[in-house]
Amino acid sequence: MAVLDKEKIRNELLEKRSTMRKADVEAMSSSIVEAVMSLEQWDRAEEVLLYWPIRNEVDVRPLLADAWGSGKKLFMPCCRRDEPGIMDFGVVRAEADLSSGAFGIKEPCRTRCEFPDAVSPELIIVPGVGFDRKGFRIGFGGGYYDRFLARPQREEFLSVGVCYDFQLIEGIPVEPWDKNVQLVCTDKELIWQK
Template identity: 35%
Template sequence: MKKEIRANILQQKSLISDEVVNNTSISIFNILSQQNFYKKANNIMLYISFGKEVVTKYIIEDLQKSGKRVFIPVTVPKTKALIVSELKDFEKDLQVGHFGVMEPKEEALRPVDPSILDLVIVPGVAFDQSGYRIGYGGGYYDRFIPRLSAHATTVSLAFDMQLIDKVPTSQYDIPVQYIITEKQLIQCL
């Protein structure tokens, strides 16, 4: 069931123009940037967007301009784990990594313990109003989220068309606390 939903949403997203992705991403960023959990966070982890995902470069630029620490996930396919690495220079630190996603170069790998994170922006393909998500199928974030401290906020950014009525769940699925689309902020818990 998840595979079919994932394939369907990815197919729909592939039809969105780059201009619409960009403009919609700016609308989502504008909603995110008004939230207290964003304003108060000092240590933020987010993914480097690729393809037709909500563009995260604006967020990274805003956070770094505000003097906040930015961290990105590094995937370890063998163990399905995520390493949290500090990003200091968007242009110089990154190279194409696993799954075609930008990750730190070896010399720019700056691992930290996930417990320092205040805010984690969690990627996904499809979401429901309860905060459950269908990711890209690796289970990385469902293993990672339990390692966060109790004070960390989890939020997903999505285009409104990525919302579905109900995500099929298992005991290992962990919902995010908020979802932000170009139209709304959803408080999930």
């Protein structure tokens, strides 16, 4: 039952996101990026994990630019073509290090980027189709970020889910393997987990 509910929520939110005007994506994304950059954890982090936005996701590219400009070590996910649900993480030093990968998403080029065995950034920005106030998320259903968040992390690690205010919903059905983020950042508020 929960899976069907999740699928229904996912489809409704994706439909709404797909109809967003470019100006709204830019304005709302800008508010979210400013909120993330105002976090002391962003300022302090030496290693961060970010994603490349697609299909009207929160545009975090200004965070990529800030990370590169401030000398942070920037990791980005790279999906394994032959192992669904598994991501590797490459060190990206510039946009030129990215190439089109799985699902048409820009990701670290396997021939140009370093892929360390151990990746443990202090801050990870997590995209989602929807989040609830407890930090649980609905993604595309592959479990990629749940697997990453389930791994042992640094003590000072902070996971930040980013979404537009309309993607914040009550009562996402939670499965035993679902992992929540510590902070949900929308264009209107920051929701910390206690």
